[in-house]
Amino acid sequence: MDIIITISSGFFLLVGSFLCFSGGIGLLRFPDFYTRMHAAGVTDTLGAGMILIGLMIISTDLLVFSKLVLVLLLTLLIGPTTSHVLAKAAYHNGLMPKTLNNHEKNNAKETSSSNP
Amino acid sequence: MIAHLPILQVIIPLMAAPICLMLKRTQLVWLFSIIASGLAFAVSILLLQQVMASGVISYELGGWQAPWGIEYRIDKLNAFLLLIISGISTVVLFAAQTSLEKEIPKDKHIFFYVLYLLSLTGMLGIVATGDAFNVFVFLEISSLSAYALIGMGNKRQALWASYQYLIMGTIGATFILIGIGLMYQMTGTLNMHDLSQRLPEVEQSRTVLAAFAFVIVGVCLKLAMFPLHLWLPNAYTYAPSIVTAFFAATATKVAVYLLIRFTFSVFGFSFSFTHIPLQTIFMALGLVGIFVASTSAIYQNNVKQLFAYSSIAQIGYMIVGFSLSTVTGLTATLLHMFNHALMKGAIFLALAAVIYRVGNVELNNLRGLGRQMPLTMAAIVIGGLSLIGVPLTVGFVSKWYLLMALIEQGWWPIAVLILLGSMLAVIYVWRIVEVAYFKEPLNKNSTIKEAPMSFLIPIWVLVIANIYFGIDTRLSVGVAEAAAQSLFGVAL
Amino acid sequence: MVIVAFAIIRMKDLFAVVMLLGIYGLISASFFIVMDAVDVAFTEAAVGAGISTLLMLVVIAMTGRKEKANRHKPFSALFIVLVTGGLLIYGTLDMPHIGAVDAPIHKHVAPRYINDSMAEIGVPNIVTSVLASYRAFDTFGEVVVIFTAGIGVLTLLSVARRKESEEEISSINDSMHEQHLVIRIVAKMLIPFIFLFALYVQFHGDFGPGGGFQAGVIFAAATILYAMLFGLSTARKVINQTFIQLIAAIGVLLYGSVGIVSLMSGGNFFDYNVLASDPIAGQHLGILLIEWGVGCTVASVMIIIFFNFAGRQELHQQKERVQNQEPS
Amino acid sequence: MLFAATLAIFITMLLAIIRGIVGPTLYDRILAVNMFGTKTVLLIALLGFVMGRPEFLDIAIVYALINFISVIGVLRYSDTHQFKHSPTLEDPVEKED
Amino acid sequence: MLMDLFNHWVVITLMMSGLYIVIAQGNLIKKIVGLAVFQTSVFIFYISMAKVEGGTAPILADGITQYSNPLPHVLILTAIVVGIATTALGLSLVVRIKEAYGSIEEDEIQQQDNQALSESNLEKEA
Incomplete structure (x- = not known):
């Protein structure tokens, strides 16, 4: 019986940590603020959720289990809200997302500066 | 109740502070804080008698034995200090009510008294406690309330001076914290008496040396000794004059007490004076401090700044007495603590009266005040004379003991330097006398009346004490002598 | 930890400094957890990372974000810092090693707290x-x-x-x-x-x-x-x-x-x-x-x-x- | 297994710090702090299990709350007028790279 | 041997960087941040002193014999509170200085002070 528990918790932990890790890398590599927002926001909530579920499976007594449920609920509630507020404040203060036409304008600028 | 005196000493002003916050009218708050400070003064007198009679009193807080719980250890040295601090604070509080009307906005008076009582508690706590970490905690209480009090000054430089004092004071306190941490690491205990027994075993290790260095530097920062004194002149000049009177007479003395307590009681006399050439360093710094501070005092226009620099010079005298590391040397330092508190208290209170009447203390505004405010200016002159060390005043007694200690050691060139230092003091006192008495007031019809009675009583109490203890030195010299012997005889 | 501290020195924009201070507080709190100091981590997280960052933010909102050019006096500061640093390192040479069970502090006062605090206080x-x-x-x-x-x-x-x-x-x-x-x-x-x-x-x-x-x-x-x-x-x-x-x-x-x-x-x-x-x-x-x-x-x-x-x-x-x- | 997870979380925190220091605009830094906070919550939960002392979870809860409050505080006080023009000030930087 | 003392040297580098910020940087808020860094590093020094190899957190639980030393934890709880008190007071002074002087750069404030002083001397001679 406990083999299944360890395997399943191991599985959840692995997937969770992989998600967090990918979120971290995404945070660094993405060019624009909003794409980084996306990377961080998604992996935060999902990765954390997976790891916490993994921990819940191997937790021994009820008190620890209930605390873990509490932390899970909290992260699920807080994660998206903070990302929402962050994005709204950024947009509200005029941080324009780097949309496709920006790219064309830049490429147009580069090409025009390069060929004459 | 007699058994609980040591703790009552600190608890009375401490509990009075939050109660003051609850009372609404400033009149009531002022009376309440005078009663609290007076009670603390009475307790310190009783304590002194008990200590002189029955030697060291030890009081375990919470009923736990010494190294485990916190212990209050009152011996002759800190009973003497407790007396000075609570005495000065009670006298200064008398003049607080009238002096505040001109300097602090009405709605802040209650906060002033609460902070005043808290800084009094902090100082009494530092002096009374026998536990190293407790010293740090009460040091923070007294310095935090000091920053806030100085910040209440009405001129904008007060804020800047208080900020500088905060930065330097916190660095000093953190140095002391590092020193205590290192000491704790090597001995495993925080109680000073226990430390003094366990330190000799680990004395050779470099950590104890580093701990000693950190504690000494931290205390010297608080002490405003010569190289580290930059915060003191501004802080004392721009603070409300009542705060300057209280701190000039007590704050630096508490730091000198800490210096003596750590070098003699905790680290032991042999360690602190033989291992490191502490003697020569302190002697040199003390002397240089005297001369630099006195010369810069001469060029000051603001009289409060002038006496702030002279305080640094007086601390230089204490350091010289301390660095002699002989019984008479230490007695001279303890004596000078007592006398300096009286002198500076009287002078700064008189300046508070002048500020109350004239508005500021620029030198040329004091023209002809000798005639308009005879009693206050007389107090300043007598205080100045005792600063110089004229016979029949308190200053003479401490200078005399210092010179005796120096000649006893045979270092008569330093004795000559000390006399030269007092000559400098003559110059800056003469500057004030000349302006006040021999110059005509600027506008003929200036109607500056004499300071109100609430100023004159405390000023003249201090001035009479100045003269009385100059003549009948039984109390001051007796206690100082006994304290010095107890420090040299047995380590605590 | 050290990276963050050096970043704070170099950083000009005050806002970033406060952010880094928040991160610095969080790192030190997690360090306390690794070092078994549970209560201290609790307080440091709540106070160091939470309240002080908030207060700094309010003050920065009032006093503006940009910091003026650096002063010309880094050398004397560097000198003082190196002297105190040297003294401290000199002091650590005889220190008991981290986690050494026989260090003096574990022998003198602390054992009483650990062994009979349950009997005397029951907490x-x-x-x-x-x-x-x-x-x-x-x-x-x-x-x-x-x-x-x-x-x-x-x-x-x-x-x-x-x-x-x-x-x-x-x-x-x-x-x-x-x-x-x-x-x-x-x-x-x-x-x-x-x-x-x-x-x-x-x-x-x-x-x-x-x-x-x-x-x-x-x-x-x-x-x-x-x-x-x-x-x-x-x-x-x-x-x-x-x-x-x-x-x-x-x-x-x-x-x-x-x-x-x-x-x-x-x-x-x-x-x-x-x-x-x-x-x-x-x-x-x-x-x-x-x-x-x-x-x-x-x-x-x-x-x-x-x-x-x-x-x-x-x-x-x-x-x-x-x-x-x-x-x- | 737990150890691998703690290691991964630790690396993500390092990445977040790098973004925090480098981050051109103000909001990148807030994002880095937010991500760093949530990761520390996880780290503590994992450490609690690695070290076998489940009391750590109280601290994890406090961490999550404090992180939430400080991010709200940052945003609440970052829309005062000084910051209004500064993100755009940094914006041209954004467009060039 | 080196590894054990490594922890102390990390703490010392942090202390020195905190001290450097306080002394070298001109901005008043930067000084308070430096002070906070300096104090936090002292706390880390105390806690790393208290750790016992293989000891767990000082909460009595049956079956565990080896605890790390609780005394430095108590001292640090006091020191953290003292640290936050000093920071709060320092920040309130910075706000007041900003209103009084209009700037929070150390050399500008010094300049304004010296100016005020020289003006008062000038009008004294006049």
Whole structure:
């Protein structure tokens, strides 16, 4: 019986940590603020959720289990809200997302500066 | 109740502070804080008698034995200090009510008294406690309330001076914290008496040396000794004059007490004076401090700044007495603590009266005040004379003991330097006398009346004490002598 | 950790410095956890990462973000720093190694706390038992330090508020509402939970990490969240200034009176054994009352500090708004 | 297994710090702090299990709350007028790279 | 051997960087941040002193014999509160200085002070 528990918790932990890790890398590599927002926001909530579920499976007594449920609920509630507020404040203060036409304008600028 | 005196000493002003916050009218708050400070003064007198009679009193807080719980250890040295601090604070509080009307906005008076009582508690706590970490905690209480009090000054430089004092004071306190941490690491205990027994075993290790260095530097920062004194002149000049009177007479003395307590009681006399050439360093710094501070005092226009620099010079005298590391040397330092508190208290209170009447203390505004405010200016002159060390005043007694200690050691060139230092003091006192008495007031019809009675009583109490203890030195010299012997005889 | 510290030195933009200070506080708190200091991690997280970053932010909102060019005096500073650093490293050469079981501090005073604190005080969390009973006077000094800081901030920053009229408050409230719609709903859900959690931490101090300080700070954090989202004036209506000062004073008095009661009934100043019939119950009662006193003072002082800072910040905003209208 | 997870979380925190220091605009830094906060919550939960002392979860809860409040605080006080023009100030930087 | 003392040297580098910020940087808020860094590093020094190899957190639980030393934890709880009190007071002073002087750069404030002083001397001679 406990083999299944360890395997399943191991599985959840692995997937969770992989998600967090990918979120971290995404945070660094993405060019624009909003794409980084996306990377961080998604992996935060999902990765954390997976790891916490993994921990819940191997937790021994009820008190620890209930605390873990509490932390899970909290992260699920807080994660998206903070990302929402962050994005709204950024947009509200005029941080324009780097949309496709920006790219064309830049490429147009580069090409025009390069060929004459 | 007699058994609980040591703790009552600190608890009375401490509990009075939050109660003051609850009372609404400033009149009531002022009376309440005078009663609290007076009670603390009475307790310190009783304590002194008990200590002189029955030697060291030890009081375990919470009923736990010494190294485990916190212990209050009152011996002759800190009973003497407790007396000075609570005495000065009670006298200064008398003049607080009238002096505040001109300097602090009405709605802040209650906060002033609460902070005043808290800084009094902090100082009494530092002096009374026998536990190293407790010293740090009460040091923070007294310095935090000091920053806030100085910040209440009405001129904008007060804020800047208080900020500088905060930065330097916190660095000093953190140095002391590092020193205590290192000491704790090597001995495993925080109680000073226990430390003094366990330190000799680990004395050779470099950590104890580093701990000693950190504690000494931290205390010297608080002490405003010569190289580290930059915060003191501004802080004392721009603070409300009542705060300057209280701190000039007590704050630096508490730091000198800490210096003596750590070098003699905790680290032991042999360690602190033989291992490191502490003697020569302190002697040199003390002397240089005297001369630099006195010369810069001469060029000051603001009289409060002038006496702030002279305080640094007086601390230089204490350091010289301390660095002699002989019984008479230490007695001279303890004596000078007592006398300096009286002198500076009287002078700064008189300046508070002048500020109350004239508005500021620029030198040329004091023209002809000798005639308009005879009693206050007389107090300043007598205080100045005792600063110089004229016979029949308190200053003479401490200078005399210092010179005796120096000649006893045979270092008569330093004795000559000390006399030269007092000559400098003559110059800056003469500057004030000349302006006040021999110059005509600027506008003929200036109607500056004499300071109100609430100023004159405390000023003249201090001035009479100045003269009385100059003549009948039984109390001051007796206690100082006994304290010095107890420090040299047995380590605590 | 060191990277963050050096980054703070190099960083010019004050806002980034505060952010890095937040991260620095979080790292040091997690370091405390690795080093088994559970209570300390709790307080450092709540205070170091939470409140001090918030206060710095409010101050930066008032004083502007950019830092002027560096001063020409780095060399003398470098010299002082190197000297003290050298002295410290010189000092560490004889130190017992990290985690060495035979270090002097584990032999002299501490074993008594570990071995017979259960017998004498009956509280599982040794840190709380040492904090509240063996060295109760230290904590009393600490409560007074917090009280002094609160009064100090009050004297420096308290501004005489003119009575805002009713509809002005509601107008601010509406403008706040449509601006932060989502957050206010989430906050409405969260704030009662945070208050409950603060009380849990307050009374849980004996068994697990927690106690008066942490509970006070969490309680204040919840009120600050409320004040930020629902506007300072509404928050002031909920908790007015004089009431909060009263609670701060009562907290200190409660703490002191526990000592005085034990004084009256024969024991030394903070001797709880005398409080109740048998010593253990007396200790429990004493520790509970003391934690309660600490919690009240810390919570009310933190609220005072934040309200004064935010009040001063609003004063600035009104002044700027007035300035903007005049010239334009 | 737990150890691998703690290692992964630790690396993500390092990445977040790098973004925090480098991050051109103000909001990148807030994002880095937010991500760093949530990751520390996880780290503590994992450490609690690695070290076998489940009391750590109280601290994890406090962490989550404090992180939430500080991010709200940052945003609440970052829309005052000084910051209004500064993100756009930094914006041209954004467009060039 | 080196590894054990490594922890102390990390703490010392942090202390020195905090001290450097306080002394070298001109901005008043930067000084307070430096002070906070300096104090936090002292706390880390105390806690790393208290750790016992294989010891767990000082909460009595059955079956565990080896605990790390609780005393430095108590000292640090006091020191953290003292640190936050000093920071709060320092920040309130910075706000007041900003209003009084209009700037929070150390050399500008010094300049304004010296100016005020020289003006008062000038009008004294006049």
